[in-house]
Amino acid sequence: MTIQKIIRLGGRFFRPISLKWRLVWRLVILQVILLTLLIAMILGALIVTGVIPDNYEGRAVDVLRKVVRRDDAGELVLKSTPRLTELREEVPDLWFVLRDEQGHSLKEGTIPPEFTRMAAALDHIDNAKLVWKKGSTLPAATVMWYDTSAGKIQIFTGAQGRFKVSALLDVTPEIIMEIILPIGGVMAVATLLVIPLVVRSAFRGLRQAAALAEKIDIDERGMRLPVERIPSEIAPLVRAVNGALDRLDKGYERHKRFLIDAAHELRTPVAILNTRITSLPATPERARLLQDTARLSTLTDQLLDIQRLGRQKQQFTRFDLVAVARGVVVDLAPMAFAAGYEMSFEPARGELFANGDRTAVERAITNLVQNAIEHGGNAGRITIGVNSPATIEVSDEGDGVPAAEREKIFEPFYRLRPRGHGAGLGLNLVHEIMQIHGGRIELAGSDRKGACFRLVFAQA
Structure with missing residues (x-):
């Protein structure tokens, strides 16, 4: 508050509403709604294109690298955890191959024939995404090496699951952090910094008109507010104010002329009356009449003095x-x-x-x-x-x-x-x-x- 005044209305106090910040906050609300719709559209597109179900590969890799262990004989085993159980329930056809650099391996599920002998050929590949030609119905697969509690392990899987809310919740944080927050941050900065500057520039003419309005005084008549740089929505109000100032100036001139004419017209009869009273015999009544005529004479002189001071x-x-x-x-x-x-x-x-x-x-x-x-x-x-x-x-x-x-x-x-x-x-x-x-x-x-x-x- 470009600094702000408090208006008393109906026994309660209200702060004048800033048009600039009203526009800014409405834009912020609009952007929140647009971001919400954007999130819904992105998630909908991911669901339609199958990206979210495909993310079961990522979930499977994340679960497997955390539960892989070695038994006393050095063989690879899986530690039973709730997440592993949940993964097996959500992906009925779950399959994977876990291998270490010493040749130990652990398999589960029905491995597609196309991938049976492929893992051994990928020893020198750090990570890869295997996708078949367009039109093929064969499933895709992922191969990647990870550092785990069992050592460096290659995980080869192609988990294909059905869409569930839990899968959506898994990818939502990534979508928010990598897409929504950057976009939302840029939009928020644009709204809170750029928009006020734009609005301020648009209202520059209005501020100039307000500065001129503060100089309008009964002794500084004839001033009018400029309309040239005023927003078109506010221009009718400015024209109405100028019209009111025109009418006030004309009314003031009529009032001033009336007072001047009345004072001039009074001076002559008051002077004549004073002369006639002076010629009367000296009595208490004559003294009171002289006081009254002196008062009238002083009043007319004061009226003329006030108008003379205001004319020029x-x-x-x-x-x-x-x-x-x-x-x-x-x-x-x-x-x-x-x-x-x-x-x-x-x-x-x-x-x-x-x-x-x-x-x-x-x-x-x-x-x-x-x-x-x-x-x-x-x-x-x-x-x-x-x-x-x-x-x-x-x-x-x-x-x-x-x-x-x-x-x-x-x-x-x-x-x-x-x-x-x-x-x-x-x-x-x-x-x-x-x-x-x-x-x-x-x-x-x-x-x-x-x-x-x-x-x-x-x-x-």
């Missing part, structure tokens, strides 16, 4: 983080004082530069300070710090962010307080801005009082 890649410039943060503090200090806060600006250096979109970074710092004013409990101090390397911190002394909410606050339209004045886009906008700048936003540990958000920029 920003042309970054080098700017001073200290200057940008100081400008935000000057702009929002009156609002913080009116809400009951003290405000502190603590730069670690006089200048600290970063690369990026100055306007977008200013908007990110502004959203964090407004978030502190909204959720800081209307008491205590709001601190804006600029530290090395290229880090901005905005902290308050409020209740902080509950542990259960820390992973959710950067989601769009998520509000820590459902009845609060915010729209739930501020922290999400900050998160998007930092991603575009190759940085990140962090929420400091929960062991401190209040909330502390940290903007970490890439080195300039």
Whole structure:
């Protein structure tokens, strides 16, 4: 497991099935079946051609050379054993001639006349197989010298038996060792080594398509998976995925245009409404209405900022983080004082530069300070710090962010307080801005009082 993931399905865990190894193991099973059929065909051919019954010669020679002995007078005798008894039962017309180099001999059975005087003429032959001309009904015979417990003995026999399972079992190990295992070994090596390489090569296009699919993102639209080197069985799936990506891109463009048009359309009536409310007499109701129109104005600005960030890649410039943060503090200090806060600006250096979109970074710092004013409990101090390397911190002394909410606050339209004045886009906008700048936003540990958000920029 090309390395592997575990999928949870229906309360149980399953490992994804590798198509490559599924094919390999199916081929292995097929080869086992083919080898079994091959064994059956070989044994059947041996039985039909009479090779297996003829192997009684080999069995007779093997039994005889193990049971031959010499008596006290030096004559050749046979030791009675179960195998010898079994051989005599299986081969009713068993015959053989045993001779040594001193002229001692031992015979049994009816020796065909054609072979009666032949053994003596084969003294200088180490081994021979005697087969008559084609069409002859005369039996074949075997002559061979062996080293036995009785010395060097020539065994001359032509055992012809009837087919029995025991004869088949005798030759089966030889067939397996000399034929099946070599062939099976070659096939197994081909299956386990060659086939995976072939399958891997065939799926190379699919792996390339998967690598491209991993790069598809909402900010990298327009990418499509290649179909050229994809196996024909999988090509319809790839085309379907490309079709789905087309539809998603079109839907995203419609959604984006709607948000941009809606934000633009809202700005004018909100500005008019704010002007009319400002002209009203100063009353508590007028103050609440101004807060509501400010919220609407902030929401439209945030929507436009998000869409502006997503429409095109920003042309970054080098700017001073200290200057940008100081400008935000000057702009929002009156609002913080009116809400009951003290405000502190603590730069670690006089200048600290970063690369990026100055306007977008200013908007990110502004959203964090407004978030502190909204959720800081209307008491205590709001601190804006600029530290090395290229880090901005905005902290308050409020209740902080509950542990259960820390992973959710950067989601769009998520509000820590459902009845609060915010729209739930501020922290999400900050998160998007930092991603575009190759940085990140962090929420400091929960062991401190209040909330502390940290903007970490890439080195300039």
